[in-house]
Amino acid sequence: LNIPRKEKDFQGMLEYKKEDEPKLIKNLILDLKPRGVAVNLIPGLPAYILFMCVRHADYLNDDQKVRSLLTSTINGIKKILKKRGDDFETVSFWLSNTCRFLHCLKQYSGEEGFMKHNSTRQNEHCLTNFDLAEYRQVLSDLAIQIYQQLVRVLENILQPMIVSGMLEHETIQGVSGVKPTGLRKRTSSIADEGTYTLDSIVRQLNTFHSIMCQHGTDPELIKQVVKQMFYIIGAVTLNNLLLRKDMCSWSKGMQIRYNVSQLEEWLRDKNLMNSGAKETLEPLIQAAQLLQVKKKTDEDAEAICSMCNALTTAQIVKVLNLYTPVNEFEERVLVSFIRNIQMRLRDRKDAPQLLMDAKHIFPVTFPFNPSSLALETIQIPGSLSLGFISRV
Amino acid sequence: MDTEQEDMSPETALDKDPFQMTVEDVYDMSHVIGKDLMKISKEARGVTDLVADLQFKIVRVLEVLETLVNQSSLATEEMKMERDNLKGELERLVKESPQADQ
Numbered sequence: 001l002n003i004p005r006k007e008k009d010f011q012g013m014l015e016y017k018k019e020d021e022p023k024l025i026k027n028l029i030l031d032l033k034p035r036g037v038a039v040n041l042i043p044g045l046p047a048y049i050l051f052m053c054v055r056h057a058d059y060l061n062d063d064q065k066v067r068s069l070l071t072s073t074i075n076g077i078k079k080i081l082k083k084r085g086d087d088f089e090t091v092s093f094w095l096s097n098t099c100r101f102l103h104c105l106k107q108y109s110g111e112e113g114f115m116k117h118n119s120t121r122q123n124e125h126c127l128t129n130f131d132l133a134e135y136r137q138v139l140s141d142l143a144i145q146i147y148q149q150l151v152r153v154l155e156n157i158l159q160p161m162i163v164s165g166m167l168e169h170e171t172i173q174g175v176s177g178v179k180p181t182g183l184r185k186r187t188s189s190i191a192d193e194g195t196y197t198l199d200s201i202v203r204q205l206n207t208f209h210s211i212m213c214q215h216g217t218d219p220e221l222i223k224q225v226v227k228q229m230f231y232i233i234g235a236v237t238l239n240n241l242l243l244r245k246d247m248c249s250w251s252k253g254m255q256i257r258y259n260v261s262q263l264e265e266w267l268r269d270k271n272l273m274n275s276g277a278k279e280t281l282e283p284l285i286q287a288a289q290l291l292q293v294k295k296k297t298d299e300d301a302e303a304i305c306s307m308c309n310a311l312t313t314a315q316i317v318k319v320l321n322l323y324t325p326v327n328e329f330e331e332r333v334l335v336s337f338i339r340n341i342q343m344r345l346r347d348r349k350d351a352p353q354l355l356m357d358a359k360h361i362f363p364v365t366f367p368f369n370p371s372s373l374a375l376e377t378i379q380i381p382g383s384l385s386l387g388f389i390s391r392v
Numbered sequence: 393m394d395t396e397q398e399d400m401s402p403e404t405a406l407d408k409d410p411f412q413m414t415v416e417d418v419y420d421m422s423h424v425i426g427k428d429l430m431k432i433s434k435e436a437r438g439v440t441d442l443v444a445d446l447q448f449k450i451v452r453v454l455e456v457l458e459t460l461v462n463q464s465s466l467a468t469e470e471m472k473m474e475r476d477n478l479k480g481e482l483e484r485l486v487k488e489s490p491q492a493d494q
Contacts, residue, residue: 037454040422041429041447214402214423372434377444381451383458 012125012375013056013392014049018065020388021072024053027385029076034093034215038381043216044371047100048378049386051108055375056392058127070135073101074142081149088153089211095146096217099366102139105132107370117370125375140366147221147364151228154208155359158232161196161204166237166259167247169197198259202266205229209270218369223275228362230263230277234284235356241287242315242354248322250330253291260285282310283356290319295333301340313345314354414465418458425450 016024028046032039039045050073057065077094084090106114110126208229212222237256241247260281267273286308293307294300308316320333320341380386402420405413429450433443 035416035419037418037422037458038451040419041426041451041454043426210402374440374444377441377447379444379448379451381448381455383451383455 010376010391012052012378013059014052014380014389015056015392016053016389018068021068023388024386025072025076029073030080032384034089036383038383039093040214042378043214044097044100044373045378045381047097047104048373048375049380049384050101051104052375052378053389054105054132055108055125055127058129059392061129063130066130066132070132074138077142077146081146085149086153086156088150088157088208091146091150091153092208092211092217093215095143095150095221096212096215098139098143098146099218099221099369100216100371102136102143102366103369103371105136105139106368109133109136114368114370117372119372119374121374121376143366144364147225148361150225151361154225154229155232158201158204158229159236161201162233162236163240164196165198165201166233166256167240167252169195171198171255171258198262201233202262205266218366220367220369221364223272223277224362224364226267226270226272227275227277227280230267231280231360231362232358233263234281235358235360238284238287238315239355239358241284242318242322245322245324248291248319249324249326250292251326253288256284256288257292260288283315286310287315287319290316291323295320295323295337296331298340301337301344304341305344312350312353313342313348314352316345317342318354411464413461415458415462418454418461421457422451422454425454 028049032046042048050069053069054066057069077098081091081094107118107122108126109132110128115123115126205226209222209226212225217225241252241256263281264278267275267277290304290308290311293304295304304316311319317338320338323333325331379391380389402423405417405420406424408417426447429443429447433440436443
């Protein structure tokens with residue numbers, strides 16, 4: 001016996017009346033919450049819906065409608081980011097949806113280079129009338145802008161935690177006994193008596209990571225965000241070390257190395273060891289090692305010079321100058337030792353730079369990431385209030 | 393930004409007491425189920441249509457759940473406020489009333 005198939009096979013397009021375009025932008029972009037049943041179950045759903053609307057306008061060969069929809073979409077995204085641009089969740093949501101929309105425009109462009117991973121059905125869904133390469137460029141620029149905004153937002157959130165959590169808060173009691181923070185303890189609060197701890201930083205990283213995952217952000221993009229976060233943590237910590245005498249001691253070095261190892265464990269936990277995030281901590285790691293090594297003999301000087309290749313001469317000398325012994329077993333660094341180091345590093349052609357640029361943003365890329373999702377199976381969930389558009 | 397997210401894993405939403413559930417938990421469930429469905433349709437290409445159909449039925453069910461959870465927590469909240477108001481009112485009356493039965 002044959003069970004009859006659906007009354008109609010859909011082609012994966014969405015139709016709306018021209019006068020409904022503002023309503024479409026309002027409900028799908030301006031009023032859409034970044035957290036909800038439909039967008040959580042199908043990450044990227046707004047992007048797919050928008051693309052399916054583009055497909056129908058392309059199918060109608062209506063260049064006016066295509067142009068108008070794309071312009072309104074871009075303006076809508078800009079508008080919501082202006083209004084809620086300090087909210088990490090909103091910015092992350094629109095970063096991942098803008099990227100997904102861009103991926104769709106490529107995947108279904110009809111250009112062979114973008115069709116390699118398509119199913120035959122997906123290939124039938126390519127645009128037929130318009131070449132939207134110029135709009136892809138505009139969208140890619142928009143995505144870069146959103147990314148920079150995302151970095152600014154997460155920087156504002158992390159900034160007040162870093163010095164307190166990485167440098168000031170003592171997780172190691174005394175000089176010898178290592179007493180871990182209880183990183184795994186679920187009960188400790190984000191701020192320990194009003195101050196941030198390493199634990200607060202790790203929780204914040206967890207929150208950022210979890211939100212991006214829920215938004216279906218491209219894994220390659222998540223890696224870049226994480227690398228940028230680690231860079232900020234490393235740069236702010238190192239800069240403070242270079243500015244504060246009370247931070248340059250053997251035990252602070254120990255503290256920093258412990259904290260860095262916890263951050264590394266977080267990367268391992270999240271499978272992000274190949275993100276380049278760990279490498280951005282290298283200057284800080286070397287500064288921490290510098291605080292711990294012996295600083296007396298000629299051999300010590302030579303060892304320091306070969307170890308600290310990620311620090312500038314100015315930074316090395318500064319740390320040595322600030323170094324403060326914490327107990328009777330340690331000694332001050334002699335001026336002659338510092339001279340020795342300076343002599344050895346004389347031929348190094350490095351920047352006279354002391355502080356790191358904590359505002360530096362690594363250039364972002366959005367590698368093409370096609371999706372296996374079948375457009376013809378997409379339905380419009382009721383909670384999106386898009387009853388005025390229909391499946392074609 | 394939230395400070396009170398005790399356990400970050402969205403999976404824990406499924407273990408919650410239904411009466412303690414918030415819409416946030418419903419969204420976490422959506423994410424978890426969505427991930428599973430995506431895995432299925434990636435591994436079994438032939439059944440994509442069936443999975444997709446199921447997917448949107450689940451969206452509907454979760455939308456219903458979202459509405460109910462929202463409504464019930466609103467109702468509880470309203471009742472709590474009403475109760476606190478009445479309590480306050482009662483205390484005020486007791487304080488103000490001349491000690492009639494001395």
